[in-house]
Amino acid sequence: MTGNKAVAYKEPGKVELIDIDYPSFELKDGPGVNPANVGRTVPHGVILKTVATNICGSDQHMVRGRTTAPPNLVLGHEITGEVVEVGPGVEFIKVGDICSVPFNIACGRCRNCKERKTGICLNVNPDRPGSAYGYVDMGGWVGGQANYVLVPYADWNLLKFPDKDQALEKIMDLTMLSDxxxxxxxxxxxxxxxxxxxxxxxxxxxxxxxxxxxxxxxxxxxxxxxxxxxxxxxxxxxxxxxxxxxxxxxxxxxxxxxxxxxxxxxxxxxxxxxxxxxxxxxxxxxxxxxxxxxxxxxxxxxxxxxxxxxxxxxxxxxxxxxxxxxxxxxxxxxxxxxxxxTGQCPVMKYNRQLMMAILHDKVSIAKNVNAKAISLEDAPKGYAEFDAGAATKYVLNPNGYLN
Structure with missing residues (x-):
């Protein structure tokens, strides 16, 4: 079985790199997983090999101990990845596709999703409308600051980049599309x-x-x-x-x-x-x-x-x-x-248009936010520097895709 390391919240002020299970097409019990979601099968999902996953200020709220996040919660809701496995219910996304993952998890089937309110999907979090990867009270979907991550409802959620080589050339900009x-x-x-x-x-x-x-x-x-x-x-x-x-x-x-x-x-x-x-x-x-x-x-x-x-x-x-x-x-x-x-941004409302602006050189978002790639092992240092006020957007590089 392929190994999988991930960045986890341990206690206020501390994150740590831990070993976690390689994803399967079923939501397992674990830190922060809503009991009603345990055992939920995901035939509509894919497994991504993470290309880039970013440290977010929203993660910092948890790491500072300012939420009810439990220890060992795997962090990371800003995810870009290459598809390595597809579930039996996936029709359009293929192995080898490089995709941006909206941080909102949305089913594409409920009333809110059909009204483009994907930040408050009704079907992915038993506690309340809206869900996200690696975040407290958001259903328990495992975070993406890891080598591999499961993405449900893949045909709906994933934004596929039209050209793999072009995407990798502009990946530091394109990784910002997840959030x-x-x-x-x-x-x-x-x-x-x-x-x-x-x-x-x-x-x-x-x-x-x-x-x-x-x-x-x-x-x-x-x-x-x-x-x-x-x-x-x-x-x-x-x-x-x-x-x-x-x-x-x-x-x-x-x-x-x-x-x-x-x-x-x-x-x-x-x-x-x-x-x-x-x-x-x-x-x-x-x-x-x-x-x-x-x-x-x-x-x-x-x-x-x-x-x-x-x-x-x-x-x-x-x-x-x-x-x-x-x-x-x-x-x-x-x-x-x-x-x-107020509320979560409905990422899917904007991400394709912003992708096109990036691909056609209309905006340089990575430069403007001072994006910097670091290794997964350096995530604790990145969290500490960001918390201290560094004017930097830290982009984790779990699998060596980034220069």
């Missing part, structure tokens, strides 16, 4: 970004940089990125963004210095529930980003909120935050007639 590029694009689209828009993106991590890249792709006139981390702000400036340093105070005054007015047309929250306040030595204040976005987004505008919010946070700053309850100034949003879009 952060569509997620950032979704944030920009739902914020109403279009030709001539002024846009503020809160957060210069990989999703924020992907949202800023997307805003440029959508024709924004000015894209402003705010963060407390100067290294990440420098990365945003490297592809034409204006930046504001939130360690010097809130965004309104600094936006006014750039635009002449203290507001923007469109706002994107790419931070989520571990947000900090503004100013020097800012402490965690999880409602800060959403409340500041409501203040600085023009009346009638919209907020795209791809930043992650949870219903259970053991490390929350108070009892309300531990339940995902934040002190939002909803009255401000109501008074200004602002629109809000």
């Amino acid at each position: 952060i590029f569509p997620t950032g694009f979704h944030g920009a689209v739902t914020a109403g970004v279009g030709v001539g828009s002024t846009v503020y993106v809160a957060g210069a991590g990989p999703v924020g940089l992907a949202a800023a890249t997307s805003a440029h792709l959508l024709g924004a006139a000015v894209v402003i990125v705010g963060d407390l981390n100067e290294g990440r702000l420098k990365q945003a400036r490297s592809f034409g963004c204006e930046t504001i340093d939130l360690s010097k105070g809130g965004p309104a005054e600094q936006i006014e210095q750039i635009l002449g007015v203290p507001e923007v047309d469109c706002g994107v929250d790419a931070v989520g529930f571990e947000a900090r306040g503004h100013g020097h030595d800012a402490k965690e204040a999880p409602a800060t980003v959403l409340n500041s976005l409501m203040e600085i987004t023009a009346a009638g505008g919209a907020l795209g909120i791809p930043g992650l919010y949870v219903t259970g946070d053991p490390g929350g700053v108070d009892e309300a935050a531990k339940k995902g309850a934040l002190s939002l100034s909803l009255g401000t949003g109501w008074a200004k007639s602002l629109s809000f879009t």
Whole structure:
């Protein structure tokens, strides 16, 4: 039997490379697997040999101990791979295909999937709508930071790249299609970004940089990125963004210095529930980003909120935050007639179009997020550096496909 190593969450602040079973076409019991999913057969699935699998900020929430993730949960929902086995129910995907895997697991059969709401599929997670690989409370589908991974409903879920050689040449860009590029694009689209828009993106991590890249792709006139981390702000400036340093105070005054007015047309929250306040030595204040976005987004505008919010946070700053309850100034949003879009990005709504933009050299997402390939064995180091604020998107290379 072929061996399989994987990156697993062990305890707060620690991940480790462990040996796991080679995938089979059945969901087995294990850390985080919903009991109702144990024994679920997957004749519609394929087994992928992982080409690239990325460390995500959403993974970091679990690794910091800010979720109810159990020890030995195999991580990784950003997956690109080569098909090495197909189940008996797979018709169109073939052995040898290189494909992007949307981080949302979707059945393609339920009402929500048919309405393109693949982030909230009704059939893959017994606890709630929506599922993902290697993530707490998402059904227990094994993560892809491994040599091999099972992908269910393969004909529906997989985005096959049209040319294998071309895909491998552009793989550092194409690996971003599994999550952060569509997620950032979704944030920009739902914020109403279009030709001539002024846009503020809160957060210069990989999703924020992907949202800023997307805003440029959508024709924004000015894209402003705010963060407390100067290294990440420098990365945003490297592809034409204006930046504001939130360690010097809130965004309104600094936006006014750039635009002449203290507001923007469109706002994107790419931070989520571990947000900090503004100013020097800012402490965690999880409602800060959403409340500041409501203040600085023009009346009638919209907020795209791809930043992650949870219903259970053991490390929350108070009892309300531990339940995902934040002190939002909803009255401000109501008074200004602002629109809000939250939740998982429905990756399949965007990934093919973004693939074509990459293949035809319309965007350089890997460069913009400062992608760096590292070995699977170096994953713990990558997690530590990313957690320390490195302005880098770490791409794991489990099987030697990447240069």
